[in-house]
Each structure stands twice: as structure tokens, then as C-alpha cells.
Amino acid sequence: MKDNIKLVILPLYRVENDYSFSVFNNLENNKNTLSLESLENNLSKLHFKFNFSEISIEGGEISLLSDIYFDLLFKLLETYNKKISVATDFVNFNKSLINNADVINVLYNFNHNSELVYKNIKAAVSSGKIIVVKSIDLFVKDNPLDKISNLNRLKIKSWKIIPYQKTKTNITEVYSPDIYQKTVLEYKKLSEYMQFSFLNKLESEGIIKTNNFPINTVYITPNNKFGLGKIDTNGFFYIEEVEDVDELEKKLKEFQSQQILLCRDCKYQLNCLADRYFNPALVTKNDCSGYKNLIKTTKGK
Numbered sequence: 304m305k306d307n308i309k310l311v312i313l314p315l316y317r318v319e320n321d322y323s324f325s326v327f328n329n330l331e332n333n334k335n336t337l338s339l340e341s342l343e344n345n346l347s348k349l350h351f352k353f354n355f356s357e358i359s360i361e362g363g364e365i366s367l368l369s370d371i372y373f374d375l376l377f378k379l380l381e382t383y384n385k386k387i388s389v390a391t392d393f394v395n396f397n398k399s400l401i402n403n404a405d406v407i408n409v410l411y412n413f414n415h416n417s418e419l420v421y422k423n424i425k426a427a428v429s430s431g432k433i434i435v436v437k438s439i440d441l442f443v444k445d446n447p448l449d450k451i452s453n454l455n456r457l458k459i460k461s462w463k464i465i466p467y468q469k470t471k472t473n474i475t476e477v478y479s480p481d482i483y484q485k486t487v488l489e490y491k492k493l494s495e496y497m498q499f500s501f502l503n504k505l506e507s508e509g510i511i512k513t514n515n516f517p518i519n520t521v522y523i524t525p526n527n528k529f530g531l532g533k534i535d536t537n538g539f540f541y542i543e544e545v546e547d548v549d550e551l552e553k554k555l556k557e558f559q560s561q562q563i564l565l566c567r568d569c570k571y572q573l574n575c576l577a578d579r580y581f582n583p584a585l586v587t588k589n590d591c592s593g594y595k596n597l598i599k600t601t602k603g604k
């Protein structure tokens with residue numbers, strides 16, 4: 304039986320110039336755009352070994368791409384999985400992206416780009432699309448009630464706070480599981496004011512399950528290569544490209560064994576809130592970026 308993977312297509316690393324929170328912004332000089340011809344070839348090689356339980360299109364800022372590119376990309380991906388989600392900063396309202404995506408994840412940080420992003424989220428919500436708004440903890444920790452009112456006005460269905468991710472050009476703040484967990488708990492206390500689902504609450508209570516561990520996430524990069532997400536010794540996220548599917552399979556297995564070894568003494572046994580930016584260096588007896596303190600505080604066990 305084939306193993307399941309979460310497949311993340313990265314058509315480009317480029318972002319808008321003033322957008323500083325891409326996890327790939329150390330690669331913004333990479334001008335490549337994924338070739339659809341080589342993607343077709345790579346998908347069939349990959350599918351020979353793995354099932355694509357989820358497919359997501361991310362970047363870079365994908366709304367910079369043309370409608371024609373998206374029409375072809377979705378057509379190609381839908382032969383493997385009908386449900387395709389996307390992650391965008393929504394600086395452009397790209398019609399093909401809106402029409403074809405099953406779920407649109409939008410990064411919205413209540414900052415200088417917000418007005419345009421706010422307008423585009425509203426338009427996408429009125430077209431009946433499922434929008435999941437995500438905001439980085441550092442941008443929401445102050446004035447939570449104002450942030451909640453702002454989101455209520457958007458009439459979105461769900462919202463999630465995501466942890467700040469350190470990148471090579473974005474090191475002004477320090478990533479800490481503690482800041483993230485405190486921010487989420489603060490908002491949990493205010494959930495009665497929310498007219499949308501607060502995903503962090505549902506996930507920490509085990510009502511919905513996330514499956515975002517790096518150990519089953521495979522990337523296809525703008526350089527037409529397969530890739531795995533890694534965190535280096537300085538805590539920076541990067542993609543390690545690999546040459547072929549056999550090497551990918553081998554590295555994925557190594558990765559999975561390392562994770563199992565790392566988590567062997569933890570009672571949550573990978574049923575935690577770790578995401579694909581999980582940092583192995585932060586695993587301690589008392590906490591880690593699987594956010595065990597958040598689960599413990601919520602469930603009391």
C-alpha cells in the first residue's frame with residue numbers, strides 16, 4: 304500500500320516587495336516559476352510511490368501568477384485530488400485562484416497591507432468561498448477585542464493564530480512556543496465574542512485534527528525539484544531539494560524515524576499541534592513546538 308503524503312506545490316518563491324513574512328523571503332532573488340510541463344512529469348513519478356491525501360498551492364505570493372497559469376495548474380492537480388487548498392497573501396484578486404480553490408487560506412496581519420487584503424477577503428467571502436484567515440501571533444497579541452471585531456465584520460467562517468516563523472531576513476523577533484501559547488490562551492478566553500470558528504481552540508480540544516507534521520509533507524519547488532522542509536541549527540526554515548523520488552522516499556523515512564525517536568517519551572505520541580515548521584531543537588521535557596502545554600492547559604491532561 305502506498306504511503307499518504309501532503310503535497311505542497313510552490314510555483315514561485317517571489318513575494319510583493321513590502322511583504323516581509325514569507326518563510327521563503329531569503330529566496331526572493333529566485334525568479335523561477337515552476338514549469339507545468341515538468342510538474343506533470345514529477346507528479347506522475349511521485350504518485351507511483353505515494354497517495355496525495357492533501358494538495359496545497361503555496362508560495363511566495365501565488366496571487367502574482369496569471370489566470371491562465373492557474374487554470375492549467377488546477378486542471379493538472381485535479382486529476383490527483385479534487386480538493387485543492389491554496390495559501391495566499393491576497394495582494395491580487397486572481398479570478399482563477401478564487402474560482403478553482405476549494406479552501407483559501409489567507410494571511411492577514413492587521414498591518415500596512417491590510418486594507419487591500421481586507422477588501423479581497425470580503426469579495427471572496429461574498430462569492431461563497433471557504434476562507435480561513437490566519438494571523439501571526441506577534442501581530443495579534445495587543446488589543447484582542449479590536450482584532451475580533453475586525454474579523455467579525457469580515458464574516459469569515461474560521462480564523463487561526465499561527466506562530467511567528469524566523470527567516471533569514473526576518474530575525475527582529477525571537478520565536479518562542481511560550482509567546483504563541485499565551486496568545487492563543489488569551490484569545491480562548493474571549494471566544495464568546497467570536498462570530499467565527501476559532502481553529503486553535505478546536506484543535507487544542509481535539510475537536511478537529513491537524514496533520515501538518517513535516518514528516519509527511521513533500522514540496523515541489525519553483526526549481527522543478529522535490530523538497531523536504533527542514534529547520535537549520537539557527538532555527539531557520541528552509542527547503543532541502545532532492546534529486547529523485549527514491550532519494551525523497553529514503554529521506555522521508557529517515558525523517559520519520561528521527562521524529563519517532565525524538566518524541567518517544569512524550570505522551571502525545573505525535574497527536575499534538577506540531578506544524579510543518581516544527582523545530583526539533585525546541586523539544587524539552589516541559590514544552591516543544593508541538594505545543595504540549597497548550598493541549599495540557601486545554602484538556603487538563
Ligand code: SF4
Nearest residue numbers: 566569573575591593
Ligand atoms: S508534543 Fe512535542 S514531543 Fe510530544 S509528540 Fe508532539 S512534537 Fe513530539
